[in-house]
Amino acid sequence: PGAFRLEHLVEKPHAADAPSRLALTGAYLLSPSIFDAIRATPPGPRGEVELTDALDRLAQREPMVGVVTEGLRYDTGTPPLWLETNVRFALRDPLYRSRLLRVMREEGALVPPSPTAATARF
Structure with missing residues (x-):
């Protein structure tokens, strides 16, 4: 830097x-x-x-x-990239993570009880 x-x-x-x-x-x-x-x-x-x-x-x-500067940069210039970035950040926040995982399960995703981003299957 x-x-x-x-x-x-x-x-x-x-x-x-x-x-x-x-x-x-x-x-x-x-x-x-x-x-x-x-x-x-x-x-x-x-x-x-x-x-x-x-x-x-x-x-x-x-x-x-x-x-x-050091750090990660997320491209949110298209709707799919915007959605992906928001999902990534939601999974890092305890409140949003639990709500997001609940909705994913309701929609039929195979999500283990305590998934990591690497183990969730869509």
């Missing part, structure tokens, strides 16, 4: 085109000049002005610093 200068940011690149394995996680401390960068940024391929594109534009004009 550590800080470094950001030189180029890319919104949702294909894996083969990604300039690195680093990801923006959506935690920013921005100067007011971001608003000018947003106004000057044209819509991207999805028809939206992407904050990442505005950040890339701003990084070309003024110093921008990124910080690498």
